[in-house]
Each structure stands twice: as C-alpha cells, then as structure tokens.
C-alpha cells in the first residue's frame with residue numbers, strides 16, 4: 001500500500017517533469033525573441049522599408065493563397081465528405097501529400113513543373129508568364145503547401161454535420177443550394193473557419209518552397225520568413241522584430257483556433 | 270393513401286428489406302413495430318425518397334413516386350412527395366429558433382410572410398408551445414423538442430406523415446404522457462400516418478392497425494386484437510412475448526383434441542386438422558396459472574377442458590407490478606402473475622408447481 005503510493009507519486013513527478021521540460025524548451029526561445037527587443041527598436045524597425053515590404057508581401061500573398069484555397073478547397077472537401085465514388089481514397093491521399101512532403105521538395109517539384117525550363121514552362125512563356133521571381137509564384141507555393149490543411153479541416157467539418165438534419169431539410173426544401181447554405185454551411189462554419197485560419201497561418205510561415213520556387217526578391221517574393229533568414233546576418237535587429245511579429249500573429253491564430261474549437265449554437269439574448 | 274409493392278433494398282451485401290408490401294388507407298394511422306435493426310427506418314427513408322429502393326414500387330395517393338414507368342426509372346424528390354417526417358432523434362436545426370425550425374418548409378414554398386406567421390402561430394398553439402417561439406432547441410426539454418419536430422413536419426400540410434420512434438429518446442413518464450398527446454393530436458388531423466416504434470405497448474395505444482416487421486419483411490398486419498390474439502407466425506408470437514411451441518396433433522376428432530409438445534400430451538380445442546399434422550401452438554404467459562395444489566381452483570374454469578401439468582420452477586423475474594415464472598414441464602413454459610399472487614404461492618427456484626391452463630387459451634396455427 002505504502003509502496004504503491006510512493007510509486008504513484010514518483011510516476012506523477014516523472015510525468016510532470018517531462019511536461020515541464022517541453023514547456024521550458026518551447027517557451028524559452030520564444031521569450032528570447034522578445035527579451036532581445038525594446039520599444040524604440042520596434043518603432044525604428046517598423047519604418048525599415050525591407051521589414052515593411054516583407055510584411056506586406058507576406059500578408060498579401062498569404063491572403064490570396066487562403067482565398068484561392070478556400071474557393072477550390074471547400075467544394076473539394078464537400079465532395080469528399082458527402083459522396084462515395086470510385087477512387088475516393090486515392091483522391092484523399094493525393095490531397096494529403098503536401099502535408100508530408102518536405103517544403104524543399106515541394107519547391108523543386110514546382111520548379112520542375114512550372115519554371116521556364118520545367119515541363120509547362122515553355123507553354124506558360126508563350127502566354128508571357130514567367131513564374132519564378134513573381135509574387136504569383138509565392139502564392140502558388142503557399143497554396144501547394146497550405147491548402148491541405150483547409151481541405152482536411154473542412155472535410156471533417158462537413159462529415160460532422162448530422163445526416164438527419166440534412167435529410168430533414170431535404171424533405172422540407174427542394175433546393176439543394178438552400179439546404180447547403182442554411183443547414184450544412186452554418187453547422188460546419190466553425191470547422192471551415194478554423195481550417196481557413198490554419199491555412200492562412202501556414203501560408204504566412206511558408207519558407208522552403210517559396211525560397212526555391214519564387215526566389216528572394218525584396219518587395220516581390222521576399223516574405224517575412226525569407227526576410228528573417230536573409231537579414232539575420234546583415235540586420236539582426238530587423239530579423240528579430242520580424243520574428244516577434246510572426247510570433248504574435250501565430251499566437252493570435254492559435255487563440256482563435258482554440259476559441260473556435262469550442263463550438264456552441266444559439267446563444268439567446 | 271400509400272402503397273408499397275414488393276420493395277427490396279440491400280446495403281452492400283446485407284438485404285435490409287426483403288419484400289415489403291404494405292397499404293395504408295387515406296387518413297389511417299398505422300403503427301409499425303419490430304425489433305431493432307429489422308429495417309423500419311430504412312423503410313421510412315425509402316417512402317420519403319431519401320433513399321431509393323432497389324426493386325418495387327411506391328404509390329402515394331395513387332401517384333407512382335418510386336418504380337418504373339415503362340423503361341423509365343421514376344424517383345420523385347423527397348420535397349415533392351408531400352411528406353412530413355419526424356426523425357428518430359428530433360433532428361431540430363440547432364442553430365435556428367423554434368419558429369425558424371417550424372417555418373423552414375414554408376419558406377421553401379415562398380408563401381407570403383403574414384401567412385407563414387399565421388401558420389407558425391397556429392402550429393405553436395397546436396403543440397402548446399406558444400411562448401417558446403424564440404427559444405433555441407437546446408433550451409427545450411426532450412418532450413418539447415419532439416413536439417416542435419412534429420410541428421415542423423406538419424407545417425407543409427403533408428398528405429403523409431412519417432414518425433420514426435418519435436418518443437424513444439424520452440424518459441418513460443414523459444413518453445407515456447406524450448404518447449396520449451400524440452395520439453390525440455394525430456386524431457384531429459386529416460393525414461395518413463405511419464408510426465414506427467419498437468414498443469408494442471406504444472403501438473397498441475397509438476393506433477388500431479399494427480404491422481409487425483421481422484428481418485426485412487412485414488410478418489403480420491392487422492388490427493390490434495387480431496395480432497394480439499392470433500399471431501400468424503412464430504416470429505410474431507415471440508415478439509409478443511408468448512410461449513411458442515412446435516407440436517403435433519395426436520388426436521384431432523372426438524372430444525377435446527390432443528396434441529404433443531415434445532413428449533408431453535396436452536389438450537387443445539383444435540378442430541378440422543388431421544392426425545399427425547405439425548402445428549404451432551402459442552399461449553400467453555398471463556393465461557397460465559401456477560398452483561401448489563393439483564386441484565383447479567378457478568371457479569370460472571369449472572366445466573372447461575383444462576391442462577394440469579407439473580414442473581420445476583427454473584427462474585423467477587420480478588418486474589414493476591408482475592413477475593414472470595419460468596417452469597420446466599418437459600418443455601419450458603412462462604407464466605406471468607401479479608406480485609401478490611407470487612407472494613401467496615410461496616414458490617422459489619427449484620420448487621415443484623402445478624401449471625394449469627384452459628385448452629382453449631392455446632392458439633393453434635399451421636406449422
């Protein structure tokens with residue numbers, strides 16, 4: 001009995017230690033970013049054109065990438081969640097590939113497909129499109145890497161909608177669109193929003209594929225993660241400030257995600 | 270009026286509906302009872318058009334809604350069948366208020382706003398929830414939610430109302446009171462209804478006509494007394510909780526008929542069947558009296574042909590107001606008696622008792 005108690009406590013202590021190790025290991029470096037920072041410097045760096053342009057490029061490209069992922073991702077997710085068709089699991093797997101693919105590989109793959117010397121390069125060139133070195137390439141790299149998060153999350157959200165509710169609505173209303181807009185969409189909105197936010201956050205953080213496919217042109221393809229890397233040596237302060245901004249953004253996203261995770265219906269006034 | 274003709278449905282390799290043929294007259298209320306998984310919900314889904322039958326035809330008010338017209342396959346959309354469907358678990362839209370739930374089908378019909386408003390109010394009165402229009406489903410009790418689900422289904426003035434175990438998710442007391450509510454509400458409506466339940470008692474309160482379903486087939490359909498008194502198959506008898514036996518006629522003519530269950534001979538009032546013929550015998554547990562004395566003491570039974578067997582009590586199950594006693598008389602037989610009779614009898618597991626029943630309480634059907 002006594003021995004059991006002691007071993008129980010020992011186990012709890014070990015578990016707590018393991019947990020504390022991770023908390024310290026994660027929060028210490030993050031804190032370090034802020035400890036290196038003071039307000040004057042922050043204000044100064046926010047006038048630094050390279051910092052500003054990286055911030056702008058990042059926000060614009062991540063937002064476009066998210067928008068396009070949303071437009072194509074939601075119907076894809078809906079299809080996968082509600083229909084059974086031959087090859088469905090293959091489609092499902094293909095859509096998951098970017099999640100496990102190393103970003104550097106994604107970059108090479110995009111180059112081999114769309115760069116001027118790539119497979120589709122000559123065709124694109126005929127239309128006057130040269131992707132590498134353009135902002136569009138940044139967006140494409142982000143879509144490639146981040147859209148699976150939206151599809152995953154939206155698919156789960158659609159699958160979570162009670163079939164009986166949709167069926168009840170189908171009996172009462174002949175318009176499929178109306179059923180989708182008034183039942184399926186509102187009931188899955190939390191999951192869709194969470195997926196959208198995740199995709200945006202992932203796009204903001206994209207580094208490897210962007211660097212390889214789009215390149216590192218300040219003001220055109222240089223996003224925040226790229227700027228952080230490039231400025232590390234020549235302007236460590238700028239790099240530090242950009243990191244702090246990205247951390248704040250990430251925390252905001254995480255908080256939103258957690259709040260949306262607790263879904264609730266109909267709070268009456 | 271609704272008519273199902275030889276409906277078949279399979280899911281992958283499971284035949285869920287084997288051959289269902291069924292007719293419900295105009296403004297009639299039919300209950301369907303059957304054990305869990307026998308295909309009741311599937312049948313309603315097929316009638317409503319949410320699911321297509323593999324074979325067979327469905328007519329609603331003589332109009333073909335599922336089946337084949339010449340070479341063409343017909344499948345009328347769920348919303349065009351004039352059906353109200355109350356699902357097994359309420360299925361109210363959780364993000365809409367009570368009034369929005371009720372008006373969902375009305376808005377699809379593009380009725381003028383004041384008419385919708387009028388309709389909502391009359392339905393809220395009908396289900397006695399006038400003050401709850403602005404509530405969300407999660408703010409209502411289970412019984413209230415179920416009434417809203419009924420109102421939502423009725424809002425579109427359906428010609429056919431489908432109710433899938435509408436009360437099964439409620440506690441027994443609410444269920445009982447809502448059962449009478451539902452019955453009264455449904456009686457005031459002029460609508461053909463199919464009421465699915467797995468509870469025989471509920472089916473008996475709700476409606477006169479009952480269909481008993483077994484694995485994918487309608488085993489028997491008829492009014493309450495027909496089914497309770499004359500079950501036409503072993504399945505139905507078992508479902509009713511009767512004692513069911515395979516027997517053989519020993520002596521059909523001259524005096525009381527004699528039949529054999531296993532090696533035990535008993536009297537019955539079977540007529541017009543040949544010696545040696547195989548039959549199915551059923552008897553209600555409440556028609557069987559247990560006694561510690563060999564004498565038949567029930568004065569009403571004087572002059573009747575009675576069976577008097579002896580056996581050993583093998584199990585006693587006490588319920589709220591009655592008890593079931595299982596006795597082995599050469600075959601197992603179940604008797605249901607009141608708790609006070611059980612007390613008077615002073616019997617226990619392993620004790621010997623006399624098992625007495627009238628010859629004419631045995632129901633005999635073709636084997």
Ligand SMILES: Nc1ncnc2c1ncn2[C@@H]1O[C@H](COP(=O)(O)OP(=O)(O)OP(=O)(O)O)[C@@H](O)[C@H]1O
Pocket residue numbers: 280281285303304305306307308309310311312467
């Ligand atoms: N969409 C489906 N796909 C595969 N099998 C199904 C599907 N729907 C129902 N079934 C199967 O069909 C059988 C009958 O199901 P159904 O829901 O009709 O039973 P039920 O009589 O309504 O039962 P309960 O009283 O438990 O509601 C079950 O064995 C079930 O597993």
Ligand SMILES: [Mg+2]
Pocket residue numbers: 309310311357433
């Ligand atoms: Mg069911």
